[in-house]
Amino acid sequence: MSQTTAPVIPLHSIGALNGADHRRIRSLASRALTPRSVEKVRPVTREHLRSLLERHADTGEFDVRKEITLIPFMSVVSFLDIDMEEAASIGQQMAGGAADAFGPNVTQETRDKANATFAALMEFVGDLVESRRSKPRDDLLTRLIAAEEDGHRLSRDELIVLFTNIFGGAIETTSSMMTSTFLELARHPDQLELLRQDPEELKRGTVEEVLRYRPAFYASGNKANADTEAAGLRFEAGEPLSIIIGGPNRDPARFSDPDRFDITRDPTTWSFTFSMGPHFCLGQALARAELQETAAAIARHTRDLELTEEPKWLARVMVNHVDRCPIRYRFEL
Ligand code: HEM
Secondary structure, eight states, X not given: OOOOOOOOOOTTOXXXXXXXXXXXXXXHXXXXXXXXXXXXXXXXXXXXXXXXXXXXTTTTEEEHHHHTTHHHHHHHHHHTTOOXXXXXXXXXXXXXXXXXXXXXXXXXXXXXXXXXXXXXXXXXXXXXXXXXXXSOOXXXXXXXXXXXXXXXXXXHHHHHHHHHHHHHHTTHHHHHHHHHHHXXXXXXXXXXXXHHHOHHHHHHHHHHHHHHHSOSBSEEEEEOSSSEEETTEEEOTTOEEEEESHHHHTOTTTSSSTTSOOTTSOTTSOOSTTOOGGGOOTTHHHHHHHHHHHHHHHHHHEEEEXXXXXXXXXXXXXXXXXXXXXXXXXXXX
């Protein structure tokens, strides 16, 4: 029997805040995550992908689901200007994961494991804050510390939790979408062939289509912020809502022939995979940049890509995850 730890999901979590507090906290981080500021992650992601595909060139086989998580981890570590030595300690713990606690078969053990992961992550961020406080850098964390020292804009707890939300929110979601990128391109060789003809031009459309077709979350939880009526239903202010992302992503009024996987759709018609409204994903520009470089790397460095086994979708609440994604390919330099 495992030892029970107290739940550590904090009330300050940005996803749980609404109104003025939510706007205040969100605005402190949003400028660091604009499409322009995330450009620097592209070469890092490209190089990690090429190196992963080259590492397995001999056998031409590996399980994407198992090996891909390290890439968004290293990309976000580099993006947030965290030293690899600083990050190594937490990487191992995060690989243990918290995702198992979001399923129908949650046990005390999976719950304790998830709580231990969150606790370790927040402790790691707490140490990082002290390190930047004594040696400031030109990075997001140092700017958030300045807002905290200002006294009004951010409390210490809010600072730790916001940075933990950004760091923690960047990895499992992106690795799940990277896996789906491999999965859908292996399943649709005609579309992969098309992408190969012009990866720079088509990588954006490819990623928007994977996001639409195979979202990392199939639902998001929100609250109505006012009495309102939608789709013929009435909602009271504060009423909890579950918004099913998979539905609008396959709405024929928005996407013609929605069950067809087609990388040439207009990439400016966004799906609902990053949600919508005030809690719209803060890291979407970073995730999109990483995923576009993943799609381009698959096009450039693989030939004859195929699945060696049909993955199984795991029973989870809200999140879409496969158990494994084993592939075979020929490596192309
Ligand atoms: C493809 C990968 C990703 C997907 C599919 C995704 C999806 C989402 C979704 C659906 C929400 C809204 C949840 C809600 O409505 O309550 C959200 C919020 C959020 N995401 Fe992402 N995300 C991804 C990557 C990232 C990355 C890379 C970061 C950090 C750099 C990040 C940080 C956040 C944060 C901080 C929020 C909370 C925003 C708020 O409540 O105002 N996400 N994400």
